[in-house]
Amino acid sequence: MLNKTIGNIINRVVTNSYPEKSKAVPENLRGRPEVILESCSGAGECARACPTGAISLNPWRIDLGKCVFCGQCAEVCPSKAIKLTHDFELAARKREDLVVGPKGEPVEAELARATALQPAGTAANYPPRLLQPPEEQSQEAAELAGPNPAPAIPQSLPLPLLTLSPKRRALPMSLTNPGSEGDLEVMENHLKERIGRLLQRSLHIRHLDSGSCNGCDWELTTLLGPVQDIQRLGLDFVASPRHADLLLVTGVMTRNLTIAAIRTYRAMPEPRLVVAVGACGCSGGVFTTNYAGGGGTDTVLPVDVYIPGCPPRPQALIHGLLLATGRLEQHKKENLKAGS
Amino acid sequence: MNSDNEQFLIQPVSAAPRPTDSSASQVSLQELVPGLVQRWVDRGGQATTGQLNRSGNRQWSIKVPASSLADFCRHLLRSLPLYLITMVGLDERERSGSYRLYYVFGVDKSKEFLVVETEIKDGIPGSLLYQSITPLVPAANWYEREARDLFGLIPQGHPDPRRVVLHRHWPDGVRPLRKDFDGAYQPPFVLDDDEFRNRTGGEGIVEIPVGPIHAGVIEPGHFRFSAVGEQIVNLEARFFFTHRGVEKQVEGLDVERAVFVVERNCAACTVSSTLAYCQALEDLGGTVIPENAAYLRLVFAEMERLYNHVGDLGNICAGIGFHAGSQRGLFLKEELLALNETLLGSRYLFGLIRPGGVRRGLNHAGRWALREKLWWLREQNTKLVKLILGNDGVVDRFTNTGVLKNSSAFHLGAVGVAARASGVDRDERRDHPYGAYQHLQPTSIPVLQNGDVYARFLIRVEEVNTSIELLLQALEVMNQHFQEEPTLAVPLGDLPAFQSAFSLTESARGSNCHWLMTGPNNTLYRYRIRTASYANWPVVPRAVLNNIVPDFPLINKSFELCYSCLDR
Ligand code: SF4
Numbered sequence: 001m002l003n004k005t006i007g008n009i010i011n012r013v014v015t016n017s018y019p020e021k022s023k024a025v026p027e028n029l030r031g032r033p034e035v036i037l038e039s040c041s042g043a044g045e046c047a048r049a050c051p052t053g054a055i056s057l058n059p060w061r062i063d064l065g066k067c068v069f070c071g072q073c074a075e076v077c078p079s080k081a082i083k084l085t086h087d088f089e090l091a092a093r094k095r096e097d098l099v100v101g102p103k104g105e106p107v108e109a110e111l112a113r114a115t116a117l118q119p120a121g122t123a124a125n126y127p128p129r130l131l132q133p134p135e136e137q138s139q140e141a142a143e144l145a146g147p148n149p150a151p152a153i154p155q156s157l158p159l160p161l162l163t164l165s166p167k168r169r170a171l172p173m174s175l176t177n178p179g180s181e182g183d184l185e186v187m188e189n190h191l192k193e194r195i196g197r198l199l200q201r202s203l204h205i206r207h208l209d210s211g212s213c214n215g216c217d218w219e220l221t222t223l224l225g226p227v228q229d230i231q232r233l234g235l236d237f238v239a240s241p242r243h244a245d246l247l248l249v250t251g252v253m254t255r256n257l258t259i260a261a262i263r264t265y266r267a268m269p270e271p272r273l274v275v276a277v278g279a280c281g282c283s284g285g286v287f288t289t290n291y292a293g294g295g296g297t298d299t300v301l302p303v304d305v306y307i308p309g310c311p312p313r314p315q316a317l318i319h320g321l322l323l324a325t326g327r328l329e330q331h332k333k334e335n336l337k338a339g340s
Numbered sequence: 341m342n343s344d345n346e347q348f349l350i351q352p353v354s355a356a357p358r359p360t361d362s363s364a365s366q367v368s369l370q371e372l373v374p375g376l377v378q379r380w381v382d383r384g385g386q387a388t389t390g391q392l393n394r395s396g397n398r399q400w401s402i403k404v405p406a407s408s409l410a411d412f413c414r415h416l417l418r419s420l421p422l423y424l425i426t427m428v429g430l431d432e433r434e435r436s437g438s439y440r441l442y443y444v445f446g447v448d449k450s451k452e453f454l455v456v457e458t459e460i461k462d463g464i465p466g467s468l469l470y471q472s473i474t475p476l477v478p479a480a481n482w483y484e485r486e487a488r489d490l491f492g493l494i495p496q497g498h499p500d501p502r503r504v505v506l507h508r509h510w511p512d513g514v515r516p517l518r519k520d521f522d523g524a525y526q527p528p529f530v531l532d533d534d535e536f537r538n539r540t541g542g543e544g545i546v547e548i549p550v551g552p553i554h555a556g557v558i559e560p561g562h563f564r565f566s567a568v569g570e571q572i573v574n575l576e577a578r579f580f581f582t583h584r585g586v587e588k589q590v591e592g593l594d595v596e597r598a599v600f601v602v603e604r605n606c607a608a609c610t611v612s613s614t615l616a617y618c619q620a621l622e623d624l625g626g627t628v629i630p631e632n633a634a635y636l637r638l639v640f641a642e643m644e645r646l647y648n649h650v651g652d653l654g655n656i657c658a659g660i661g662f663h664a665g666s667q668r669g670l671f672l673k674e675e676l677l678a679l680n681e682t683l684l685g686s687r688y689l690f691g692l693i694r695p696g697g698v699r700r701g702l703n704h705a706g707r708w709a710l711r712e713k714l715w716w717l718r719e720q721n722t723k724l725v726k727l728i729l730g731n732d733g734v735v736d737r738f739t740n741t742g743v744l745k746n747s748s749a750f751h752l753g754a755v756g757v758a759a760r761a762s763g764v765d766r767d768e769r770r771d772h773p774y775g776a777y778q779h780l781q782p783t784s785i786p787v788l789q790n791g792d793v794y795a796r797f798l799i800r801v802e803e804v805n806t807s808i809e810l811l812l813q814a815l816e817v818m819n820q821h822f823q824e825e826p827t828l829a830v831p832l833g834d835l836p837a838f839q840s841a842f843s844l845t846e847s848a849r850g851s852n853c854h855w856l857m858t859g860p861n862n863t864l865y866r867y868r869i870r871t872a873s874y875a876n877w878p879v880v881p882r883a884v885l886n887n888i889v890p891d892f893p894l895i896n897k898s899f900e901l902c903y904s905c906l907d908r
Pocket residue numbers: 033049050051052053054055062066067068069070071072073074
């Protein structure tokens with residue numbers, strides 16, 4: 001016992017102090033891709049090579065919500081105009097804010113919205129078609145589709161209206177029936193701002209894996225480890241959605257988990273926040289929207305903050321969580337003061 | 341226990357007789373298979389054999405009719421100690437008007453494989469039937485149910501007719517992996533709350549449903565315990581909540597492009613999974629990768645094993661709330677992840693393996709940094725183990741908890757740490773050496789007989805050490821033979837169309853088997869992922885039997901299986 005106590009006193013502190021002090025980032029880190037427009041030949045190789053369709057041309061823009069930071073675009077560029085920067089603090093409140101230009105600058109709002117609406121994913125039949133019955137069905141499927149065709153998106157869907165709702169999932173009736181299990185009204189914006197103020201220093205997080213590859217999940221586990229230790233920031237993971245203020249969703253929204261995800265969201269007390277983690281959570285990443293579901297968290301739940309990355313580094317996660325609580329602005333101000 | 345369906349999961353496995361272990365090491369398919377098939381034909385059965393040589397592993401393929409599949413397998417299993425590696429369903433109606441099933445069997449400590457293939461003709465109503473081999477080979481349980489869910493092929497005589505991949509909100513009769521199913525079509529939800537119809541009943545039995553959303557940062561899965569007091573008498577698990585349709589998605593995709601999806605199927609075994617995928621392609625194309633790349637692949641695979649094992653050692657402690665151990669483990673894992681990022685740009689080693697070689701290399705400085713970290717880790721690992729096993733309470737909780745019997749491990753086809761802790765000696769690095777493992781082998785492959793949590797813990801401890809030694813050796817070779825910037829990859833070339841291949845690699849959790857069939861123009865026609873978790877999940881419900889409910893997290897963490905690569 002004594003040994004351990006002494007050992008603990010001697011051992012160096014391993015916890016880092018992000019965001020007060022950011023540690024130097026490793027040289028090989030793959031962050032936001034950037035283009036030097038002067039050397040760009042406009043060949044468009046990058047857009048073709050990108051596995052998730054993150055890059056669009058004319059004007060060149062990148063959807064960080066889709067990017068998996070693989071570096072393929074930089075590799076194929078014939079004029080070596082693209083390089084991956086060390087910029088990893090990319091979280092944003094609005095999906096369209098993730099669409100940025102060659103230097104990471106915001107692009108025109110309409111264009112950004114349109115770009116963000118493009119589906120993500122790596123598939124032969126890209127871009128995927130949605131909610132269309134198969135042209136040629138097997139006999140059984142045809143029989144089934146006869147009396148019961150694939151439904152249009154129910155009008156009465158009581159989920160809050162999203163800024164982006166291109167492909168709202170068709171849901172079973174008992175879930176779309178208002179008042180059956182508590183309402184999912186649109187949360188008023190001022191209420192959301194209040195969460196920030198109310199819960200800034202003590203925010204309880206519930207994690208929900210809706211179809212992740214484990215990468216994002218393991219990064220969340222790291223947050224609880226001694227190195228990142230988010231409890232020092234007043235953030236903590238809780239066991240039940242009923243105790244949670246914030247739902248942290250990793251992975252694409254699979255069909256098999258859709259019902260459970262909605263129930264989890266409903267179980268949370270209001271006001272509540274939803275944060276989508278990773279390329280999968282933001283847009284679906286490399287996974288297409290297909291029979292098994294797919295697409296980002298916002299196909300089912302209203303998302304407040306998007307954290308890009310594949311997976312986002314732990315510090316990017318902390319950055320995103322602080323953004324969700326409105327503490328980031330505060331940190332920036334303090335840093336500015338300290339700097340001046 | 342009131343239902344026939346559950347018998348399969350809870351009663352002692354009544355599998356085919358298993359030839360004794362001593363003979364297993366000497367079995368040679370080369371000598372036995374032709375005779376066995378001849379005897380089968382002499383008795384009036386139908387079977388045709390073929391032989392293939394793929395990267396040093398001989399494959400026997402035997403075609404039998406669907407109506408005598410199980411009879412033939414019984415015939416084989418009488419004399420051969422076969423275990424099921426994977427089973428693949430294939431919709432080939434466009435080309436041959438029929439469905440196909442491939443059962444890939446292996447023999448412990450042998451480099452040979454045996455593929456039993458059967459053809460199921462389409463067209464005649466009610467013809468999509470075949471003889472289920474699950475009563476003989478319990479490991480086939482999920483594979484056959486999956487083939488029914490996704491292709492509509494019906495295993496006759498299967499003891500458990502429930503769905504597995506598609507949940508009950510999926511409409512009947514829609515088969516997503518058939519070629520004529522449009523992958524983008526999303527059928528309507530069918531609501532059915534009666535998810536677990538066959539429940540364990542009886543006086544004094546309490547049901548405890550857990551999940552799919554768990555308390556903690558864990559992936560989704562639904563567990564239903566039936567307990568008498570604290571003791572678990574039955575556990576039913578429902579998975580596939582994170583089913584993303586990966587196999588359908590990559591169909592028709594260029595093989596080079598599909599890599600991005602393959603590597604993101606699972607982060608914990610991304611290197612070994614991508615490796616298996618690429619090796620299968622290289623097998624087909626006859627590609628010989630640069631030797632330097634082969635060594636780099638070994639280094640990446642072992643780095644992956646290290647961070648997983650070290651993290652798991654700590655994580656097991658989280659199962660009993662021993663935080664000193666779990667935090668220490670998390671710290672060591674974090675150090676390794678940070679090293680991965682520093683050296684290779686990705687904490688989870690994404691984007692390293694590509695068909696024909698590797699994407700990124702290690703320069704001289706990187707090799708030195710890795711070597712120094714390994715020395716440090718060797719010391720830290722000993723300290724971690726001392727910290728954990730120095731606590732009597734921990735050892736007490738570990739010992740005799742979650743015992744997986746040797747026979748269950750064998751018959752359910754367990755792999756990796758779970759198998760080796762129960763006396764089933766399987767390790768693909770030695771059994772089917774690939775890449776640089778042909779030249780470099782781990783100094784020892786630990787095997788224990790107890791099959792409890794303690795055994796699985798000790799196996800990991802030992803493997804961390806052998807892995808460190810192996811890495812140091814590999815770095816030594818690289819420093820001597822490969823200069824700074826040798827070629828990292830060669831082009832894959834044109835692949836023959838409609839050929840199949842599979843490859844096995846050893847991940848931290850066990851053997852990964854990736855089976856693929858190419859289409860025209862270097863595309864994928866069918867791709868089947870069977871990771872270690874797929875092979876090992878069925879053993880978990882057996883290992884928890886007769887343990888107390890509070891020990892479940894511990895037992896579960898001692899297997900440390902993924903959901904994402906199981907669900908795909
Ligand atoms: S995913 Fe991102 S890094 Fe990869 S090619 Fe596309 S834009 Fe470039």
